[in-house]
Amino acid sequence: xxxxxxxxxxxxxxxxxxxxxxxxxxxxxxxxxxxxxxxxxxxxxxxxxxxxxxxxxxxxxxxxxxxxxxxxxxxxxxxxxxxxxxxxxxxxxxxxxxxxxxxxxxxxxxxxxxxxxxxxxxxxxxxxxxxxxxxxxxxxxxxxxxxxxxxxxxxxxxxxxxxxxxxxxxxxxxxxxxxxxxxxxxxxxxxxxxxxxxxxxxxxxxxxxxxxxxxxxxxxxxxxxxxxxxxxxxxxxxxxxxxxxxxxxxxxxxxxxxxxxxxxxxxxxxxxxxxxxxxxxxxxxxxxxxxxxxxx
Numbered sequence: 001x002x003x004x005x006x007x008x009x010x011x012x013x014x015x016x017x018x019x020x021x022x023x024x025x026x027x028x029x030x031x032x033x034x035x036x037x038x039x040x041x042x043x044x045x046x047x048x049x050x051x052x053x054x055x056x057x058x059x060x061x062x063x064x065x066x067x068x069x070x071x072x073x074x075x076x077x078x079x080x081x082x083x084x085x086x087x088x089x090x091x092x093x094x095x096x097x098x099x100x101x102x103x104x105x106x107x108x109x110x111x112x113x114x115x116x117x118x119x120x121x122x123x124x125x126x127x128x129x130x131x132x133x134x135x136x137x138x139x140x141x142x143x144x145x146x147x148x149x150x151x152x153x154x155x156x157x158x159x160x161x162x163x164x165x166x167x168x169x170x171x172x173x174x175x176x177x178x179x180x181x182x183x184x185x186x187x188x189x190x191x192x193x194x195x196x197x198x199x200x201x202x203x204x205x206x207x208x209x210x211x212x213x214x215x216x217x218x219x220x221x222x223x224x225x226x227x228x229x230x231x232x233x234x235x236x237x238x239x240x241x242x243x244x245x246x247x248x249x250x251x252x253x254x255x256x257x258x259x260x261x262x263x264x265x266x267x268x269x270x271x272x273x274x275x276x277x278x279x280x281x282x283x284x285x286x287x288x289x290x291x292x293x294x295x296x
Contacts, residue, residue, distance in 0.1 A: 007130070010090055014083045021080040022138060028072030029142040031065045033150070038062055076135060084131025091123055112203075113196025121191050125184075194224055 011018060042058035099115065151159045201208060201217055208217055 024076035031069040088127040111196040113199035117192035
């Protein structure tokens with residue numbers, strides 16, 4: 001709760017934007033929920049005497065409600081996402097201000113690459129929480145608050161029957177939510193490790209070359225890249241390349257300028273080799289699967 005209170009203080013300069021964004025969510029939900037009500041009333045009222053005038057009027061109502069729902073959806077995204085960007089900017093400034101005031105012992109205990117991962121990937125995750133998560137969470141909350149009384153008024157029996165399935169849905173969401181949280185933590189740790197490893201090699205390029213450890217460092221980095229297969233089963237090659245490229249972008253400013261381009265090229269070459277080896281392995285396994293199917 002202490003961390004949450006610390007985060008909430010960053011909302012204070014943007015209270016107006018937050019209130020307007022929530023108001024847009026309420027209005028958007030209201031117009032969105034009204035669409036099936038308009039269609040239902042039109043069908044009930046015109047079932048016996050259908051005329052083009054009544055159909056046109058009902059269609060215009062649906063189009064108007066859809067247009068207003070889309071307008072408020074755009075406004076809430078524009079306002080809340082922009083607010084989350086400003087909060088992320090403030091967090092980055094405070095994070096940097098805290099780093100520059102740390103004693104030298106702090107940087108001996110915490111690796112630079114790990115700190116860079118926290119300053120990039122972790123703060124982006126916080127931005128997702130203070131922006132899209134608030135927006136989608138509020139949308140879900142208001143939809144439930146508005147729809148439940150309406151469906152109770154329409155048919156309380158069907159509504160109770162619907163609630164019978166809710167425990168199963170809750171258990172399913174809880175299970176997959178835990179899996180996502182665990183994988184996310186592992187990915188964050190992996191990102192910090194490869195960022196720290198790349199930063200240490202870039203800044204210590206002269207030491208690595210002096211002791212002829214280029215091949216050993218490349219093999220160690222390959223091992224770390226291959227470890228992600230145990231973390232994310234079924235991840236595409238593009239996902240792995242994007243993750244590692246993000247690490248490269250995080251540590252590139254600290255590289256030795258004389259060897260920066262050379263090590264970037266070597267870094268990407270290692271990534272491409274790993275991805276190519278993985279694709280060859282998948283291609284080699286595919287014919288075996290086909291032979292098995294043919295035998296059966």
